[in-house]
Each structure stands twice: as C-alpha cells, then as structure tokens.
Amino acid sequence: MKIDTSSPPERAARKTGDFASALQLTTDHDLCPGCGEPVALRALLDAVESLGLAQRAIGVVGIGCYTALTSLIDLDLVQALHGRAPSVATGAKRMRPDTLLFTLQGDGDMVNEGLQEVIHTAARGENLTCVLLNNGVFGETGGHMTATTVLGQRTKNSLEGRDASYHGHPILIGDLLARLGGTGYVARGSVHDAAGVARTRRYFERAFESQMRGEGFSFVEVLTMCPTGWFVPTREGPGYLDEVLGSVHVTGELKVDGRLVGA
Amino acid sequence: MRALMEGSEAIAEAAIAAGCRFFAGYPMTPFTELLESFAKRLPEEDGACINAESEIEAIGMAWGAAATGARAATGSTGQGLSLMQESMSEITRAEIPIVVFNMARGQGDYFQATRGGGHGDYRHIVLAPIDVTEAVDLTQLAFHLADRWRHPVLVYGDYLLAHTAEAVSVSPATFDEALPEKDWAVDGSLGGSGRSRNLNPIGMQKGTKGIDPDSFWRRLQEKQDAIEAAEQRFEAEHVDGAELLVVAFGTMARFARYVVRELREEGVPVGYFRPVSLWPFPSRALAEAASGARRVACLEQNAGQMIDDVRLAVLGSAPVVSIGGISTDAAGFGIGPLLDPAVVRERIEAALAGREVDGVLGGAIA
Ligand SMILES: Cc1ncc(C[n+]2csc(CCOP(=O)(O)OP(=O)(O)O)c2C)c(N)n1
Ligand code: SF4
Ligand SMILES: [Mg+2]
Numbered sequence: 237m238k239i240d241t242s243s244p245p246e247r248a249a250r251k252t253g254d255f256a257s258a259l260q261l262t263t264d265h266d267l268c269p270g271c272g273e274p275v276a277l278r279a280l281l282d283a284v285e286s287l288g289l290a291q292r293a294i295g296v297v298g299i300g301c302y303t304a305l306t307s308l309i310d311l312d313l314v315q316a317l318h319g320r321a322p323s324v325a326t327g328a329k330r331m332r333p334d335t336l337l338f339t340l341q342g343d344g345d346m347v348n349e350g351l352q353e354v355i356h357t358a359a360r361g362e363n364l365t366c367v368l369l370n371n372g373v374f375g376e377t378g379g380h381m382t383a384t385t386v387l388g389q390r391t392k393n394s395l396e397g398r399d400a401s402y403h404g405h406p407i408l409i410g411d412l413l414a415r416l417g418g419t420g421y422v423a424r425g426s427v428h429d430a431a432g433v434a435r436t437r438r439y440f441e442r443a444f445e446s447q448m449r450g451e452g453f454s455f456v457e458v459l460t461m462c463p464t465g466w467f468v469p470t471r472e473g474p475g476y477l478d479e480v481l482g483s484v485h486v487t488g489e490l491k492v493d494g495r496l497v498g499a
Numbered sequence: 500m501r502a503l504m505e506g507s508e509a510i511a512e513a514a515i516a517a518g519c520r521f522f523a524g525y526p527m528t529p530f531t532e533l534l535e536s537f538a539k540r541l542p543e544e545d546g547a548c549i550n551a552e553s554e555i556e557a558i559g560m561a562w563g564a565a566a567t568g569a570r571a572a573t574g575s576t577g578q579g580l581s582l583m584q585e586s587m588s589e590i591t592r593a594e595i596p597i598v599v600f601n602m603a604r605g606q607g608d609y610f611q612a613t614r615g616g617g618h619g620d621y622r623h624i625v626l627a628p629i630d631v632t633e634a635v636d637l638t639q640l641a642f643h644l645a646d647r648w649r650h651p652v653l654v655y656g657d658y659l660l661a662h663t664a665e666a667v668s669v670s671p672a673t674f675d676e677a678l679p680e681k682d683w684a685v686d687g688s689l690g691g692s693g694r695s696r697n698l699n700p701i702g703m704q705k706g707t708k709g710i711d712p713d714s715f716w717r718r719l720q721e722k723q724d725a726i727e728a729a730e731q732r733f734e735a736e737h738v739d740g741a742e743l744l745v746v747a748f749g750t751m752a753r754f755a756r757y758v759v760r761e762l763r764e765e766g767v768p769v770g771y772f773r774p775v776s777l778w779p780f781p782s783r784a785l786a787e788a789a790s791g792a793r794r795v796a797c798l799e800q801n802a803g804q805m806i807d808d809v810r811l812a813v814l815g816s817a818p819v820v821s822i823g824g825i826s827t828d829a830a831g832f833g834i835g836p837l838l839d840p841a842v843v844r845e846r847i848e849a850a851l852a853g854r855e856v857d858g859v860l861g862g863a864i865a
Contacts, residue, residue, distance in 0.1 A: 259691055261706045290690035296563065306697055307705055312685035314566045315699030316559065317589055323551070323559025324566070328685070330547045331521055331569040335687040353559070356552040 239390050239467050241379070257281035259290055259310045266304055270470035272460025272477070273302045273369050275427040276436065277340075279458070280367065281309065283440035284336065289448070293336040296325040298350070300342030301375045301462075319350025322357035322366055329364045336444055337364040344374040347383040347409050354413070361418030361452035365443045368409065368455070371462035372481050379465030383407045386484040390467070406484060410457045414490040420451030422491040426459040426482060428474035439489070451494065459485055501668045506631045506660040510600065511536035512669040513638035514572055519598070520546035521564035521571035523557040529661040529832065530576045530602040537572075554579035558586040558599070565597045566698050568684030570642050574600030574654075577608040580616070587651060588617030592700035592719060594683075596645035598638070599653045602661045605833025606751060607825070609804035612655050613778045620716075622723060624648070624730060625777040627655040627749040629756075631665035637775070639672040646678045648726055655777060658832050659750045731784065732775035737763045738788045741770025743851045744817075746785065746809050747798040748774050751823065754843045755798045761840075762847065769847060777805070782812035789813045796850040798843065799823040800833055802858060822846040826860035836860045 256263050259281040267274055284293050293311045297303055299318035306313055316324040321339035329337040346354050346368050354366055373391055374380040381391040381398060386406050388397040398406070414422040421443050425436030436458050443454035459481050461473035468476050489497050504512065510533060514522075522537035524530065534548070541548040547564075551557035557573045564571035575583065580601050590597060601608055615621045624644055628634035634656060641652040689695040697705055702715030734752075737759055738744065747755035752773040759771040772788045774781050789795050795817050797806040803821045810819045823846075826835030836842055837860050846856050 261693065264708065266708060284690075292687045293690050294567075294685050294687045304708070306699070307703055307708055310693060310695050310705070311690040312687050312695050313697040313699075314563065314685055315593065315697065315701075315703070316562075317585055320555065320559045320586070323556035324563035326549065326556075327521060327523065327560035327563030327565070327571065328567050329563075330549070330560075331564045331567045331571075332686060352552055353556055356556065360549075 239395060241392050241467060258285050261308045261310050265308060267301055268464045270461055270463045270473045271301070272371065272427045272462065272473070274305060275433060276369050276458040276460050277302065277305055277309070279427065279433055279437040280440050283437050283444060284311065287441060287444055289336045289444065292334065293338070294328055294332065296321040296328065296337070296339045298339065298341035298345035300345050300369070302340055302342060302369055319345050319348070320353060322350065322353040325364050326357055326362050329362060333363070336447060339366045341366065341368055342375065343368060343370045343372060343384040344382045347407050351383070354409070355416070358413045358416045358453040358455065359418045363447055363450055363452055365447050365454040365456065368457040369460045370457050370481070370485060371460045371465065373462055373465035375462045375465040379467060384409065384485065386481060389480055408485060410455060410485070410490055413455050414496060419453045419455060419491055420494045421446040421454040423489040424457040424459070424485060424487045426477065426487050428459065428461060428477040428482070432487070457485070459487065501666045503664050503666050504631070505532060505662060505664045506634055506656065507532035507602070508536045509631050509635050509665070509667050509669060510638050510656070511540055513635040514598070514642065515540055515544055516669050516671045517570065517639040517642040519570045519572050519642060520544065521561060521569050523549040523551045523560035523573050524575060525551050525554050525557055525579060527576040527579050529604065529658040530574055530579070530600070532661055533574055533600060533602055554582040555586070558583040561597045562586060562590055562595055565595045566685055568681040568686065572598040572600065574602065577601060577603045577611065580608060580611060584617035587623065588615065588619045588621055589700040590651050591621040591623050592619065593698050594649040595651065595698065596649050597651050598641045598645055599651060600656060601653060602656045603833070604658060604831065605827060606657070606749065606800040607804070608655070609777065609799065609801060612653055613780070613808070622778050624650060624652040624726065625655055626652065627775065627777050628660065629749060629753050629773065631660065631663060632667050634660060635667050635669050636672065643674050643678070644730065647676060648722065649683070650722070650726065655749060657750050658834050659838065727779040730776055731779045731781040733781035733784045734773040734775060735784065735788050736760070736771045738770040738772065740768055741791065742768040742793045743847065744770045744772055744789050744792040744795045745798055745847055746772045746795060746805070748777060748805060750838070751798050751800050754838065754840055758840055758844045758847055761844070767851070769851060780808045780812065782808070785809065785812040786814065786816070789817055792817050794850060795819045796822045796847065798846070800826050800837055820850055821858060822850050822856050824858040824860045
C-alpha cells in the first residue's frame with residue numbers, strides 16, 4: 237500500500253505546550269501537535285533540575301526538529317553541526333570536567349550523519365551523556381528513512397516499507413553502544429505513555445548520576461512520536477510508536493554500572 | 500633561551516606559551532609532527548591532546564573546547580582541512596575563537612584558506628609565516644587575534660616550515676590591546692537564570708522563536724569589515740626604484756626575498772612584497788608598493804591562486820605575471836624544483852626581461 241505524503245498534518249504545526257519545566261523559558265514552540273520531542277526534553281530538564289545540576293550543565297545540540305526547542309531551554313548550550321555534537325561535547329567536557337555535559341540529537345543526526353562520532357566518544361569512555369531522540373525518521377526534512385527505521389516501516393523514501401534486501405537493516409544503536417568498553421550506563425526509554433515518560437526521566441537521572449560519579453560514557457535513547465513524519469493521525473502516534481518502533485528498539489536499561497543488563 | 504627546534508615543535512611550544520590547552524588532530528604528512536608535539540607537551544601543561552577519529556571530529560573537539568573559553572586549536576594538511584570546512588564556516592558565524600594550522604603540502608590551498616572554503620558567506624583570518632622564527636610569533640598572534648575578534652584564525656604553514664629546524668626562543672608574547680572578557684563562553688553557570696547562553700551560528704536567541712537574519716548578518720559583516728581594515732600585515736623590501744615587484748608568501752617568499760636581495764646587490768632593479776596576512780590581503784600596501792613598478796610577478800607554488808588577489812590590489816596599474824607553478828617531489832609534497840634559489844633567480848630575471856615562464860615544474864628542471 238502506498239502512503240499519501242501530499243497532505244499536511246491534521247492541525248497547523250503550531251501549538252502552545254501544556255507542559256513546563258523550571259528550566260524552560262516558555263512553553264510556546266513550533267513543533268507539531270503529538271510530537272514526542274518536547275515531552276522527552278521536559279523529562280531531561282526535570283532530571284537536570286531534580287539533581288540540582290542546573291548551574292553546572294552544558295548541552296550540545298544537533299540538527300533536527302528538536303533544534304527549534306533550544307530557544308526555550310534555560311541551560312548553557314552550544315549548537316553543533318548535524319551529526320557532530322559528540323565531538324563538540326568531548327572538547328567542552330575535557331576543558332570543563334566538573335560540568336554535566338549532554339548532547340541532544342536525533343536518529344538521523346546521530347545514527348546516520350554522525351555515527352562514528354558517537355561510537356568513538358563512547359569507546360573513548362568520554363565522561364558525558366549522549367541523548368538520542370529516536371523517531372525512526374528524518375522528521376525535519378519531512379519523514380525520510382533513517383538508519384533506525386524498522387523493517388516494514390513506511391517513510392517518504394521507503395514507500396512500500398523498509399525492505400532489508402533493498403534498504404538494509406536498522407541499527408540498534410543503544411545495543412551497539414552498550415557492548416563497548418567505554419560505556420557505564422545505557423538505557424532506552426519511550427514517551428508514548430505516562431509510565432514511559434516517568435521511566436525515561438529516571439533513566440536521565442541515572443545517566444547523569446553516572447556521569448557525575450565519573451563512570452564514563454552514558455547514553456539515553458528515547459523513542460519519540462513523529463505523527464507527521466510517520467503520516468499517521470496525531471492520536472495514533474503513541475500506539476504506532478509502541479507497536480512499530482517499540483517492538484524492535486526494545487525499551488529498558490541495557491547497561492548499568494558498566495555491566496550489561498541480563499548478561 | 501634559544502634552542503634548535505623543528506617548525507612543528509616550535510609552533511606547538513608557541514601555542515602553549517600563548518595559553519593553548521587543547522588540541523585535537525589526525526595524522527597526515529607534513530602535519531603529523533605538530534600533532535606529535537602537542538600530544539607530548541599538552542598533558543605536561545594540564546591540557547589535553549586528543550587523537551580524533553577524523554579531521555571532522557578534530558575540529559569539532561576544538562570547537563567544543565573553545566566554546567568553554569579555553570584556548571584551543573586543531574590542524575591538518577590541505578585534504579584534512581577540506582574535511583573541516585563545514586565546521587570552519589559555522590564556527591566563523593558562531594564566533595568561536597579557535598586556531599587552525601594547515602601544514603599544507605604546498606601552496607595549492609591558498610583559495611581554500613582565503614575564500615571561506617566552506618558554504619555560506621564568511622572569511623576568516625589567515626596568517627602565513629615565512630620561517631620558524633616568524634611562525635613562533637604568528638602562532639601567538641593567531642590566538643590573540645582569535646580572542647580579540649571572536650573569530651577563527653588559520654595559520655598557513657607547509658612541509659618546509661614543519662620540518663626545518665631553526666634556533667628559536669619561545670616566550671609568551673605581550674600585546675597592546677586588552678582582550679574582551681569571554682562572558683559569552685559556556686560554563687554552565689547561567690542555567691535557570693533566564694540568561695543562559697546558546698552559542699550558535701544563525702543568531703538564535705533564547706526566549707524568542709526564530710531569528711532576526713538582518714541584524715545577525717549585518718553585525719557579522721561589520722565585524723569582518725573591521726577585521727579587514729585593521730589586520731592587514733605585510734613585509735616589503737627594495738620597493739623604491741623597483742621595475743619588477745616580486746610578490747610571494749610563506750616559504751616561497753623566503754626564496755624570493757633571498758634572490759631579490761642578491762639581485763639588488765648586483766644593481767638589478769627588483770623589489771619584494773610579502774603578504775603576511777593572506778586574509779585580510781594587504782591590498783592597500785601592495786597597490787602602493789607596485790605603483791612605481793613596470794611589472795608585478797607572483798611567485799607561488801601552485802597553478803596561480805594568490806595572483807587573483809594581486810591583480811585585484813594592483814587594479815591594472817601594471818601587468819601581473821605568474822612566475823611560480825605547481826612543483827612537487829615524486830611523493831606529491833610541495834618540495835619540488837621551484838624551491839631552489841637558482842631556479843627562482845632565473846624566473847625573476849625572465850620576468851624582468853618580459854619573457855614567459857612555464858607554470859608546471861616537474862622533475863625536468865634540476
Ligand atoms: C550536513 C547536513 N546534511 C543534511 C542536513 C539536513 N537535515 C537537517 S535536519 C535533518 C534530519 C534530522 O533528522 P533527525 O536527526 O532524526 O531529527 P528529527 O528531525 O527527526 O527530530 C537533515 C537531514 C543538514 N542540516 N546538514
Ligand atoms: S516532524 Fe515529527 S519530529 Fe518534527 S516536529 Fe513534527 S512530529 Fe515532531
Ligand atoms: Mg528523527
């Protein structure tokens with residue numbers, strides 16, 4: 237079945253968010269209704285705030301829809317190139333080892349354009365946290381296949397669904413990073429329901445605590461809704477995430493205290 | 500205290516004397532020894548030198564280090580610089596003051612260095628030392644100018660500069676102008692204050708959606724205009740009475756200067772002009788130096804790149820000819836037959852006599 241990519245989202249891509257964190261300057265943003273990225277960001281900011289690290293945090297942001305959220309984040313930020321946040325974060329952390337250093341990247345940014353950056357940063361055991369907002373598409377460019385798009389997932393350039401024999405296989409980046417020697421903490425959360433949001437916030441807290449204890453590289457992947465890029469009605473986003481992405485990019489903690497979970 | 504040091508070692512020492520505490524790079528000849536020198540020395544100075552996984556990450560790391568207010572540098576050889584251009588462009592617009600060394604294989608990276616080799620609308624400062632002694636000074640100046648203007652500075656060296664040992668003394672330089680506070684640098688301290696920073700290349704402001712492109716570009720362009728007016732540097736000799744003015748930069752200028760001095764002693768009316776800053780190009784000074792000459796000759800080790808800037812500076816007041824050319828050894832390094840005072844002399848004499856010279860120097864001329 238072909239998907240219709242010609243129609244705009246149900247509502248205009250503009251909405252006043254009904255959420256706020258103490259580290260948010262405003263709730264007004266231009267991301268789509270039903271987008272998971274503002275929800276993930278709030279979980280991240282709440283974690284920074286709850287750990288009392290707001291005056292010690294530096295974020296390095298990649299390029300994707302979430303980039304538009306930087307104007308409302310009340311933390312010191314550096315805007316990096318598409319894919320390049322881990323190296324920028326590395327340089328910053330080496331010069332300011334007492335700060336909480338995190339990146340904010342999308343799946344296109346981290347797993348496509350900048351894959352070697354995150355792998356090397358993890359393997360070097362850089363004492364920082366990379367954060368992946370994984371929606372399985374290039375949201376910003378309009379819903380194209382990324383390296384994390386799951387088999388069968390329909391995107392603008394895998395119209396009949398991702399076919400392994402033609403498009404190749406998805407990269408399960410969290411699982412890959414967990415196996416590297418330099419990583420202390422790896423978890424994959426999801427923001428498709430309230431319990432998932434609460435768990436994701438806890439993962440952020442554990443990753444940041446691990447960093448502040450100097451345990452090396454930590455990684456939090458968050459599955460986020462992108463109804464616009466998935467071409468599904470807004471209210472079907474959470475269910476689609478759970479069924480389509482969630483069944484392949486399985487949520488949970490993958491590595492804790494430098495040990496693989498379940499190993 | 501003077502000590503015998505290779506260019507690479509001396510440049511690293513000069514950078515450290517200037518307060519550089521971060522370096523990242525990826526090996527490539529003839530840049531490798533600079534990386535080795537930083538790798539050896541920075542840990543001794545409480546700094547860090549990281550073996551980056553590629554030149555793209557190397558400049559990213561320097562970007563992040565400089566964003567926190569530290570003095571930071573990276574470098575490579577022309578090809579590696581090509582990989583860094585996306586960052587060079589964004590760093591210039593994000594106003595991150597880093598220093599980048601191109602220990603080039605020859606002078607074929609002049610355009611890359613001076614035109615804004617990446618996407619978008621920008622130029623960055625470029626300094627081209629003639630020898631190791633000057634490289635020590637210009638390296639320290641590079642860090643100073645980077646902080647003064649919040650602007651990247653590229654130091655253009657080459658194979659000869661990297662590998663020549665000279666007796667130099669490296670001590671911290673002092674500069675007249677006081678540097679602005681780095682209150683823009685991210686240290687995390689402003690989180691939650693409502694005044695937190697966002698170091699970005701498009702003029703995004705906290706608390707407001709979107710950008711104001713007009714004021715952003717206007718401010719950057721005004722800064723570039725101010726740099727252009729303030730930072731033109733050059734060296735000139737024997738300009739008075741010169742019928743032929745020889746223009747050269749970096750290593751080639753060392754040969755040009757030597758030959759011009761020799762010819763002048765013999766009474767031959769030739770002069771010498773060297774841009775020390777390649778951007779901003781010292782156009783005013785060159786126009787003046789060339790005003791009495793019948794002909795201007797560019798000696799550069801490439802197919803003709805700086806000659807464009809020379810022509811723009813001279814603006815038709817005298818014909819401008821090329822007496823350089825691509826000149827490499829069998830391995831492709833820029834140490835071919837042109838690096839020979841006898842060859843340079845022959846070419847300067849030809850230009851003075853109005854004869855054409857061949858632009859490519861293979862192994863034929865020896
Ligand atoms: C070098 C480079 N290539 C391509 C782009 C264009 N681009 C901007 S955002 C984007 C996709 C972002 O996707 P992702 O990181 O998954 O973030 P999302 O929009 O899904 O949140 C692309 C390809 C770019 N900015 N830079
Ligand atoms: S396109 Fe997708 S990721 Fe981008 S704002 Fe819309 S829903 Fe969010
Ligand atoms: Mg995405």
